Amino acid sequence: MTTGAADETDHQRIAAVLAARGEDACHVREVLDRIGDKWSIAVVHKLADSPRRFSELRRDIPGISQRMLTAALRGLERDGFVDRTVHAAVPPRVDYALTPLGRDLLDSTWPLMNWVLGHTDDIRAARREYDAR
Amino acid sequence: MTTGAADETDHQRIAAVLAARGEDACHVREVLDRIGDKWSIAVVHKLADSPRRFSELRRDIPGISQRMLTAALRGLERDGFVDRTVHAAVPPRVDYALTPLGRDLLDSTWPLMNWVLGHTDDIRAARREYDAR
DNA sequence: CTGGATCCCACTTGATACTG
DNA sequence: CAGTATCAAGTGGGATCCAG
Numbered sequence: 001m002t003t004g005a006a007d008e009t010d011h012q013r014i015a016a017v018l019a020a021r022g023e024d025a026c027h028v029r030e031v032l033d034r035i036g037d038k039w040s041i042a043v044v045h046k047l048a049d050s051p052r053r054f055s056e057l058r059r060d061i062p063g064i065s066q067r068m069l070t071a072a073l074r075g076l077e078r079d080g081f082v083d084r085t086v087h088a089a090v091p092p093r094v095d096y097a098l099t100p101l102g103r104d105l106l107d108s109t110w111p112l113m114n115w116v117l118g119h120t121d122d123i124r125a126a127r128r129e130y131d132a133r
Numbered sequence: 134m135t136t137g138a139a140d141e142t143d144h145q146r147i148a149a150v151l152a153a154r155g156e157d158a159c160h161v162r163e164v165l166d167r168i169g170d171k172w173s174i175a176v177v178h179k180l181a182d183s184p185r186r187f188s189e190l191r192r193d194i195p196g197i198s199q200r201m202l203t204a205a206l207r208g209l210e211r212d213g214f215v216d217r218t219v220h221a222a223v224p225p226r227v228d229y230a231l232t233p234l235g236r237d238l239l240d241s242t243w244p245l246m247n248w249v250l251g252h253t254d255d256i257r258a259a260r261r262e263y264d265a266r
Numbered sequence: 267c268t269g270g271a272t273c274c275c276a277c278t279t280g281a282t283a284c285t286g
Numbered sequence: 287c288a289g290t291a292t293c294a295a296g297t298g299g300g301a302t303c304c305a306g
Contacts (some may be wrong), residue, residue: 028174028178028242028245028246028249029171029174029175030249030253031245031248031249032165032169032174034256036165036169037278037279038162038278038279041162041165042162053287053288054287054288054289055287055288058288065279065280065281066288066289066290067279067280067281067289067290067291068278068279068280069289070288070289070290071278071279077263078259078260078263078264079256079259079260079263080255080256080258080259080260080262080263086288090287091287091288092286092287092288092289093287093288094287094288094289101252101255101256101259104248104252105248105252107248108244108245108247108248109245110244111241111243111244111245112164112241112242112244112245114241115164115237115238115240115241116163116164119234119237119238120163122213122234123167123212123213123234125213126211126212126213126234127211127212127213129213130210130211130212130213131211170298170299171298171299172299186267186268187267187268187269188267188268191268198299198300198301199268199269200269200270200271200299200300200301201298201299201300202269203268203269203270204298204299219268223267224267224268225267225268225269225306226267226268227267227268227269
């Protein structure tokens with residue numbers, strides 16, 4: 001994809017930005033601390049196409065408990081990634097939708113997503129080889 | 134960066150790829166399970182410029198314990214992201230370097246990295262507003 | 267210098283029961 | 287339907303001591 005030289009450039013450019021801010025390069029942790037938990041990413045991806053109701057999400061994300069779904073949604077809402085809309089009705093109805101910021105975050109996960117798609121086999125092979133030793 | 138229409142396209146393209154594989158969209162978790170722990174990303178970024186010794190990494194990553202550094206390096210080695218080279222010498226010397234696969238992974242984290250850089254303020258603002266309610 | 271082995275705590279997650 | 291409250295269980299990670 002890119003040459004070693006190009007990689008170097010990218011990295012050093014980012015390192016320079018970080019240095020200028022007086023921050024450490026391990027800044028990615030900030031995202032991971034935020035969306036690196038077990039379910040947040042799944043929720044964000046489920047909201048990619050359209051807003052969803054609580055029970056829709058619960059149904060569409062296999063294995064999630066309502067407790068964890070609530071926690072994930074609250075966290076995403078707090079960080080400004082998700083909008084929560086309560087419809088005054090009986091039975092109650094709540095819709096969750098991605099904010100522009102949330103959609104932006106989703107965009108930025110795609111390269112990583114794509115990468116996994118393209119390299120899962122490589123990783124599995126590396127693991128098999130390592131474990132066989 | 135991209136329009137809403139483009140986002141839709143991207144997402145649906147990826148969703149199609151995933152569907153064709155019979156896999157779930159929450160596939161990003163595979164990466165996060167791998168490098169989403171507290172230190173792996175930091176290690177990968179420290180190895181960006183050049184190979185490093187164990188003690189160099191330990192010194193350059195503030196707060197990491199040798200136990201966690203070992204664990205992170207083992208995991209990265211197992212997945213084929215890092216190469217471990219033992220130099221027969223006294224005192225012992227071990228170098229760690231990114232493999233092509235590891236460098237590729239590093240590349241794919243940059244968009245996310247960049248995104249955090251550009252939106253930390255937005256997120257902090259969103260949090261303050263949420264917490265103030 | 268580069269780790270391996272243990273102990274232990276804190277936090278995350280899951281299961282279950284209950285409510286507006 | 288959309289949560290909250292509580293409790294049990296599992297796990298990640300730090301501290302410490304030891305070894306090649």
